[in-house]
Amino acid sequence: xxxxxxxxxxxxxxxxxxxxxxxxxxxxxxxxxxxxxxxxxxxxxxxxxxxxxxxxxxxxxxxxxxxxxxxxxxxxxxxxxxxxxxxxxxxxxxxxxxxxxxxxxxxxxxxxxxxxxxxxxxxxxxxxxxxxxxxxxxxxxxxxxxxxxxxxxxxxxxxxxxxxxxxxxxxxxxxxxxxxxxxxxxxxxxxxxxxxxxxxxxxxxxxxxxxxxxxxxxxxxxxxxxxxxxxxxxxxxxxxxxxxxxxxxxxxxxxxxxxxxxxxxxxxxxxxxxx
Numbered sequence: 001x002x003x004x005x006x007x008x009x010x011x012x013x014x015x016x017x018x019x020x021x022x023x024x025x026x027x028x029x030x031x032x033x034x035x036x037x038x039x040x041x042x043x044x045x046x047x048x049x050x051x052x053x054x055x056x057x058x059x060x061x062x063x064x065x066x067x068x069x070x071x072x073x074x075x076x077x078x079x080x081x082x083x084x085x086x087x088x089x090x091x092x093x094x095x096x097x098x099x100x101x102x103x104x105x106x107x108x109x110x111x112x113x114x115x116x117x118x119x120x121x122x123x124x125x126x127x128x129x130x131x132x133x134x135x136x137x138x139x140x141x142x143x144x145x146x147x148x149x150x151x152x153x154x155x156x157x158x159x160x161x162x163x164x165x166x167x168x169x170x171x172x173x174x175x176x177x178x179x180x181x182x183x184x185x186x187x188x189x190x191x192x193x194x195x196x197x198x199x200x201x202x203x204x205x206x207x208x209x210x211x212x213x214x215x216x217x218x219x220x221x222x223x224x225x226x227x228x229x230x231x232x233x234x235x236x237x238x239x240x241x242x243x244x245x246x247x248x249x250x251x252x253x254x255x256x257x258x259x260x261x262x263x264x265x266x267x268x269x270x271x272x273x274x275x
C-alpha cells in the first residue's frame with residue numbers, strides 16, 4: 001500500500017491534538033478550526049508543552065523553573081503546568097489560572113508556588129503573552145554582584161538594553177526568596193517595567209515576551225549571553241552592543257524566518273514535534 005500523503009497525515013495530527021486537549025478546554029471538540037477557538041488553543045498548549053521540554057533540554061531550567069502562556073481566548077487567564085519538573089510536562093499537566101493565581105479547574109493537581117510571577121506580569125503588561133521563570137546558574141552571578149548583565153552577542157539583542165535586578169528583601173524583608181503572593185509578584189512586575197528580562201537577586205530571572213517562541217528564544221540566549229559575558233570579564237574589558245545594534249539584532253532574531261528556524265531546531269533537539 002502506498003504511503004499516505006503528507007497533508008493527510010497533518011490533518012490526522014491536528015485532529016488528534018484537538019481531541020487530546022478537549023478535556024482541558026472544558027467544552028466539546030469542534031471539528032473545524034476557528035480563529036481563537038479550540039484548534040488555536042490546542043496548538044498553543046502543544047507549544048507550551050514543547051517550551052517546557054526545550055528549556056529543560058537546554059539546561060535553562062532544571063527540576064525547578066516554569067513557562068506559561070496567556071490564554072489566547074481569555075486575556076485575564078493564563079496556562080501553566082502543575083507543580084512538576086519542566087522536562088516531564090505533558091498536556092494533562094497544564095492548568096488554567098486567573099491572574100491572581102486561582103486555579104480554574106485544579107482537579108486535585110498541585111500548582112507551582114511561584115505562579116504569581118506569571119499572573120502579576122500578565123496583569124501589568126498587556127503586551128506579554130508568555131513568561132519564563134528560570135534559575136540558570138550562568139545568570140545567577142549577575143543577580144548578586146555589582147556587574148550588570150548586558151547583551152554582548154548578536155543573538156542576545158533580544159534581552160534589551162536594560163536588565164534590572166529585583167531584590168525581594170528590599171520590600172519584604174527576610175523571606176525564603178520565592179515569589180509566593182501577588183504583592184511580591186506585582187513588585188517584581190514593577191521592577192521588570194517595560195523591559196524584557198528582570199533578574200531576581202540570588203534566585204534567577206523572569207522573561208516576558210509576545211509569544212512562547214520568543215520567550216523560549218530569549219530565555220535561552222539570556223543564559224548563553226551570561227556565559228559569554230562571564231568568560232569575557234575574565235579576559236579584560238567588555239564591549240556590549242550599542243542601542244542601535246540591540247534594535248537591529250532584535251528585529252532579525254524575532255523575524256519570522258529566524259524565529260521559526262530556531263523553534264524547529266529547539267523542538268527537534270528536545271524530541272518534540274514543532275507546532
